Amino acid sequence: MISKSASDRSLIHAFLVLSAMGFALLVLAFLMPKTAAAAEGHDFVGYQKCKTCHKKEAIGNQVGVWLESRHAKAYETLGTDKAKKWGAEVGVTNPQTDDRCIKCHSTAHGVPDERVSNKFDRTAGVQCESCHGAGKDYKKKKIMMNRDKAIQNGLVVPTAEVCTGCHNDESPAWDEKAYTLADGSTVGFDFDQAVKKIAHPVPEGYDPSATGEAD
Numbered sequence: 171m172i173s174k175s176a177s178d179r180s181l182i183h184a185f186l187v188l189s190a191m192g193f194a195l196l197v198l199a200f201l202m203p204k205t206a207a208a209a210e211g212h213d214f215v216g217y218q219k220c221k222t223c224h225k226k227e228a229i230g231n232q233v234g235v236w237l238e239s240r241h242a243k244a245y246e247t248l249g250t251d252k253a254k255k256w257g258a259e260v261g262v263t264n265p266q267t268d269d270r271c272i273k274c275h276s277t278a279h280g281v282p283d284e285r286v287s288n289k290f291d292r293t294a295g296v297q298c299e300s301c302h303g304a305g306k307d308y309k310k311k312k313i314m315m316n317r318d319k320a321i322q323n324g325l326v327v328p329t330a331e332v333c334t335g336c337h338n339d340e341s342p343a344w345d346e347k348a349y350t351l352a353d354g355s356t357v358g359f360d361f362d363q364a365v366k367k368i369a370h371p372v373p374e375g376y377d378p379s380a381t382g383e384a385d
């Protein structure tokens with residue numbers, strides 16, 4: 171047998187280098203934060219802006235459902251005795267002002283004020299835009315009515331990664347046995363079950379043009 175030619179070897183070498191680069195990019199992509207709030211380029215408006223349309227019964231009153239949920243109270247929770255106790259254990263004196271707590275208990279954490287509307291309430295907990303992305307560019311009627319356009323303008327249809335950006339073992343409330351799967355095993359977070367707990371669907375047959383909800 172004749173040994174591989176130099177050009178064969180350099181081809182193999184080039185292939186290996188490219189594969190390694192591809193792998194490194196893949197690893198980087200996994201390390202990037204995936205929460206919707208991290209979406210670049212769009213500004214935050216706050217749940218009050220979504221209220222104009224999403225508080226109406228015909229569309230499913232998503233704002234009302236959310237206001238009753240623990241997400242809406244996530245900031246308040248940081249003022250409780252339990253929060254103060256957990257905070258003290260890790261050297262946090264005020265959980266409501268400490269990045270180590272508010273990063274998961276509020277919306278648009280770390281986003282500069284210029285990118286947040288001046289009516290935005292940083293104490294309103296885990297708001298719509300924590301999961302659905304910053305809304306300034308997709309909240310307009312013409313865009314919202316068209317799913318593809320809304321997504322192009324920053325709307326996020328949340329996947330499990332959006333939730334696990336906060337529902338993970340960095341949280342002092344993390345419970346590895348919070349959810350039981352069909353096979354009897356337990357996990358700290360199960361997307362399918364958790365989504366059901368926060369369900370806020372648009373009723374079937376809802377027609378924005380017929381009811382005029384989308385003004």
Ligand code: HEC
Nearest residue numbers: 219220222223298302305309310311314317372378384385
């Ligand atoms: C001008 C009225 C209006 C405003 C303001 C508005 N929406 Fe909507 N939104 C709609 C309508 C209408 C639909 C379409 C509902 C349907 O036909 O299913 C919709 C759909 C959605 C959907 C479902 C998208 C999909 O296809 O899965 C999400 C999520 C959503 N809105 C979030 C928000 C959030 C978050 C805000 C505030 C940042 C907001 N909307 C502001 C009217 C509005």
Ligand code: HEC
Nearest residue numbers: 240241243244247274275296300328332333336364365367
């Ligand atoms: C920005 C951080 C953040 C994101 C993103 C987030 N959550 Fe949460 N979630 C919280 C916090 C904080 C609480 C606890 C609030 C409290 O009790 O004050 C919570 C509470 C909950 C609860 C109620 C407690 C329980 O375990 O029964 C459910 C259910 C839940 N989240 C589901 C979800 C789902 C599903 C998603 C993704 C679609 C999600 N969350 C995304 C921060 C987040």
Ligand code: HEC
Nearest residue numbers: 247252253256257262265270271274336337340341342343
């Ligand atoms: C990585 C995200 C994350 C961080 C950081 C975080 N939390 Fe939370 N916290 C959550 C989530 C998610 C829940 C809801 C857990 C559940 O019940 O499923 C929660 C729930 C809580 C609760 C309610 C627990 C209960 O059952 O009553 C308190 C209190 C709390 N957190 C305090 C804190 C304090 C204090 C800090 C800072 C030292 C902190 N959290 C940091 C994500 C986080």
Ligand code: HEC
Nearest residue numbers: 217220224232233236241296297298301328365370371372
């Ligand atoms: C904790 C994360 C989270 C928050 C906060 C949240 N949503 Fe959602 N939303 C979701 C998820 C996940 C879905 C998709 C549910 C599914 O696939 O069944 C969804 C779906 C929707 C839909 C489409 C429902 C359908 O039937 O097609 C609308 C509209 C919507 N959200 C609006 C809002 C508005 C308005 C707010 C704030 C008042 C809000 N959401 C807050 C996670 C969230």
